[in-house]
Amino acid sequence: MVRGETLGVSSFLGERALRYGDCMSALMWWLIPLGATVLALGYAFYRGRPDRPMEGAEGMQTLRAFQDAMERPLPPEVHDDLDEPRP
Numbered sequence: 001m002v003r004g005e006t007l008g009v010s011s012f013l014g015e016r017a018l019r020y021g022d023c024m025s026a027l028m029w030w031l032i033p034l035g036a037t038v039l040a041l042g043y044a045f046y047r048g049r050p051d052r053p054m055e056g057a058e059g060m061q062t063l064r065a066f067q068d069a070m071e072r073p074l075p076p077e078v079h080d081d082l083d084e085p086r087p
Contacts, residue, residue: 054062
């Protein structure tokens with residue numbers, strides 16, 4: 001198609017007939033936000049995927065650290081006197 005040639009809709013649109021270049025420039029402007037949306041969705045999918053499962057030894061170390069933390073005694077509770085002003 002030659003630039004400036006109508007797309008065969010000139011009888012429908014009259015003098016405001018779309019030209020091939022006008023259609024392509026509009027298409028290019030629509031591709032920019034659509035491409036950005038696809039890239040953003042791909043990035044969100046990539047970042048939102050679950051982590052890989054742990055190795056056996058790493059999982060056992062994590063479990064042991066949790067059990068050690070559960071066995072430690074809690075610090076003693078301190079009862080503040082409500083009548084005394086705080087510093």
